[in-house]
Amino acid sequence: MAELTPTEPARAAADAVRVVVVDDDALVRASLRMILGGDPRLEVVAECADGAEAVTVVQRLRPDVVLMDVRMPRVDGLTALRSLAAAGSPARVIVLTTFDADELVLRALREGAAGFLLKDTPPAQLVDGIHRVAAGEPILSPTVTAQLIASVAKPEDAERRAAALRALEPLTPRERDVAIAVAEGLSNQEIGERLYLGVATVKTHVAHLFAKLGVANRVQIARLVHDAGLG
Amino acid sequence: MAELTPTEPARAAADAVRVVVVDDDALVRASLRMILGGDPRLEVVAECADGAEAVTVVQRLRPDVVLMDVRMPRVDGLTALRSLAAAGSPARVIVLTTFDADELVLRALREGAAGFLLKDTPPAQLVDGIHRVAAGEPILSPTVTAQLIASVAKPEDAERRAAALRALEPLTPRERDVAIAVAEGLSNQEIGERLYLGVATVKTHVAHLFAKLGVANRVQIARLVHDAGLG
């Protein structure tokens, strides 16, 4: 057994997950520290009150996990998250927020957050989540998961796609070829070269496309093709 | 078939979550029944061996939760899921699969799955997941969550968007207006009417767009505008 240095919390295990807590509210920090302190396999190695501080501290201390608030003065959590990702920090960041703003969730995950928890998460689940994140698992609050699912399900999106596919369905194979080429921004001349057709033939197909799709110009053909997911 | 008479499992609580198990493998069904049987607050009210059976059984028994395998003879799990959703069934469906095929995950969630678990999920978590789903929470296996996050994060997607935004950034406000109108498939004439401009002015702006964006025709302007997310 190694002797413990007197300055360190005696209860942290040697292989504890090292955590940095970032929140502008001292009460929240204290509360989190108390929750995490209950688990000897977690060690809070630092607290920060804003994003700028967090970036420098995390780069120096190299913690395993960062609990990051979103709303903070000076530099907000998402910006800090981006900075860390850009700097190649291996720390896994759990974003904490009081409200589950849809937009925030997607942005945070795009910026590389490993987790997204609401502040009303029960202490036991928070502790569990930190361990999971440290182990490489992603961890999301249920409402966040639901939002994420909704964002990929998007019934309105599916409808547009379905409508576009329906519109493109009566096209002949050749017309489809031409439609796709049009959607790529090629001229009739270029389309002819790609498909080994005369310009006149391409024009004929494009004319049919206008009629069948009920549109007036090639940009609108491109819109349909893209909506159908063929671009 | 294999509908169970309520007399058999005497242990199910009166307010138990009613579950239907759907899997073509009898061993898997038996195993699931054993796992769920360990919790008196769960009641397996029926087992089905394929999707077609599942649809009729679920509509008749109206269970709270359905554990649905994906790969099954005759009617697969996703098709059954769609049928149930189309029929307005309130049953919450957890899709079970051995492998975490990316494509399957997105399809299942789009079809309205309330959860997506891998078959290697520990029994305790499976039971917990069923209760959560019954309570209205979504429930995903960690690897599935990771896939979902990856599908919204899509670095390649973000890059394209960022590149498009970068390309559009040096445009003047007016040019941006014109670019968006072009992307909607309007003619120069129509753009002029919308923005109270002469056709000549619109042409000037469009010419500037070609130069600044490095493209040769309006379809390609439309592509950029869409990639930037302004469409």
Add this chain to the structure above:
DNA sequence: GACCCGCTCCGCCCAAAGGTGGACCCGGCG
């Protein structure tokens, strides 16, 4: 003041796109 820049508009010209009508080949079908 001179200057640059964004915005507006003009005219001229040519190329490309789009509209119309017709032609031929070929393969499937009644």
Add this chain to the structure above:
DNA sequence: CGCCGGGTCCACCTTTGGGCGGAGCGGGTC
């Protein structure tokens, strides 16, 4: 067989798009 539809191509025409140069106006800067 004749008929039809997809695919290929043509000619002719009008409209639109796109290239080029020029110009005036307002606001901001040096």
